[in-house]
Amino acid sequence: MSLESETRRIQLTGGSTLIVSLPKEWARQLNLQPGDEVILLPQRDMSLLLVPKKTIRSAFSEAKIEVTDELAKGDRLTRITLGYYLAGYDIFRLFFNQNTIGMKKDIKDIARRKLTGVEIVDEGRNTLTLQNLINVPGDISINDIVLKIVRVTESMLDDIKVALSTIDKNILTDIVERDNEVDRFYWLLNRMLKKLTTSTYYASASGIKDPRTILDYALINKSLERLSDHIVQIANELLQVGQQYIMGIPKEQRDKVIEYIDKVMELIGVLSRSLSSQPSSVNEINNLIELAREKAREVRGLQGSLREYETSPSIIASFDSILYSIARMLEYISDIGEALLNINIEVG
Structure with missing residues (x-):
């Protein structure tokens, strides 16, 4: 549908009701009839978005995928x-x-590990049909998804702190597996944000107060996913070195790692409150950004510190890798803080 803009005069009817007629060709193409309902959504710039109710729930969009020998190679089918x-x-x-x-x-x-809301609805000998069952917007909000990622991340951090003292393989393995939950929410939010860019109605109905914040939420989503990946990297390092982490690294150095994990958890808690019903002020977010950057610099300064001790090169490498992941987590928290600051400014 390609239509030109039109100017209409507001009419007065019944002595007090203002009305405006709809463009005839637009109404014809949508097959609008007397009695059909429209949704009116006031916008932040004082314009008015008019959406015919009958167009909101369009037919399901369908993808047909022929799984050829070529598509079955490597991760191609996953990517498609x-x-x-x-x-x-x-x-x-x-x-x-x-x-x-x-x-x-x-x-x-x-589907199980990555596609939240997608279920198997039909299966034949040579066919498989999946269907998404989550409506956007409506079933879940952007903030709900972000908070779910934050809470899974917080639980992973809590467990990595325990594992740093115990090297419990069951806890470490569970941390690695729990990253799948973060990935599921990450892809769901990616899907939602992409959909919001295709429709002003979807963006308005989802609670987005300013379309510019879509970019900020995309950055928050990516930063949380990468932060989770670094927790997994720490878990994998500990799984690889096992008890050598405790035996080969002085306690004072291990205590510093736990101290910085505590700081990451503290800052994640601030982010969680900022995203929930207790939004932080601009000053609080600025303080978070500066503290996260300061701590990241401190952690990077510890890299290589084990060379002063008599320990194996492999333990030194693992310790530095863990410190690198902690520094990156703090830097991602700073990035999230900047995105939250932008949202505060954009929505006023």
Whole structure:
């Protein structure tokens, strides 16, 4: 639909009611009839968004994927499926040949681990149909998803702190597996944010007060996902070195690591409150940004400090890797703080 803008005069009817007629060609293309309902959404710039109710719930968009031998190589099918999910498709129909039928198991695993709201609705010998069951907007808000990521991240940090003192393999393995939950919410929020950019109505109905904040939420989402990845990197380092971490590293150095993990948890807590019902002031967010950067510099200053002690090169490398991940977590917290600051300014 491509229509030119029009200017209409406001009319007075019944002595007190203001009315304006709708463009005839626009109404014709949408097949609007007397009695049809429209939604009126006032915008921040004092314009008025008019949305015919009948157009809001359009037919499910459907993706058909032929799983060829070429597409079955490496991670290609995963990338394609994720691409359709992020593009906003609701139904995924996959068709397999004799050589690729074994990929059905992989697709089911992708849906389980990465695609929140996507369920298997039909399966044949050579076919598989997935459908997204989460409506955007409506079923879940942007802030809800961000807070879910924050809370999973907080639980991972709490457990990594315990594991730094115990090297408990069960706890470390659970941390690595829990990262899948972060990934699921990360992809869901990516999908939602992409959809909001395609429709002013979706953005308004989702609670977004200013479209510029979509970019800020995208940065927050990516920073939280990367922060979670660094928690997993620490867990993997501890799984690899095992008890050598405790035996080969002086307690004073290990205590410093726990101290900085505590600081990361403290700052994550501030972020959590800023995203919930107790938003932080501009001064509080600025203080968070500056403190996160200061602590990141301190952590980077500790890298290489184990060379003063008699310990193996592999332990030194693992210790420096853990410190690098902590520094990056603090830097990501600073990035999130900057995005929250932008949101505060943009929405007033």
